[in-house]
Amino acid sequence: MARRSTFRTMLRRAMAPAALLIVGAFFGGYAIMGPNGALAYGDIKRQLAKRQAEYAMLDKQRAELKNRVDLLDPRHADPDMVDELVRKKLNVVNPDEVVVEGAK
Numbered sequence: 001m002a003r004r005s006t007f008r009t010m011l012r013r014a015m016a017p018a019a020l021l022i023v024g025a026f027f028g029g030y031a032i033m034g035p036n037g038a039l040a041y042g043d044i045k046r047q048l049a050k051r052q053a054e055y056a057m058l059d060k061q062r063a064e065l066k067n068r069v070d071l072l073d074p075r076h077a078d079p080d081m082v083d084e085l086v087r088k089k090l091n092v093v094n095p096d097e098v099v100v101e102g103a104k
Contacts, residue, residue, distance in 0.1 A: 032038050071078040072085070087093050 030037065034040070036044075068081070071081040
């Protein structure tokens, strides 16, 4: 009987360290293999480079749109821009005219 109780005592004493070891292994594995882990670092860098390129393109488009808005400011509108938009929207172009639009 004494042998059985020592085994149970040893088993009870080993439970806490074993549980801590399992939890530590889980979090360690997650830190290495998880979506934000060490192995995902290369993929994260590629996604960052892609998003920075998209941001640069959108920033350029925003600057172009801001320029068009500035050209249409009612206080000092650019006559060529106003003429282009009016002709385009109202479809009032003479047969002998050619409307050249800006780059989009």
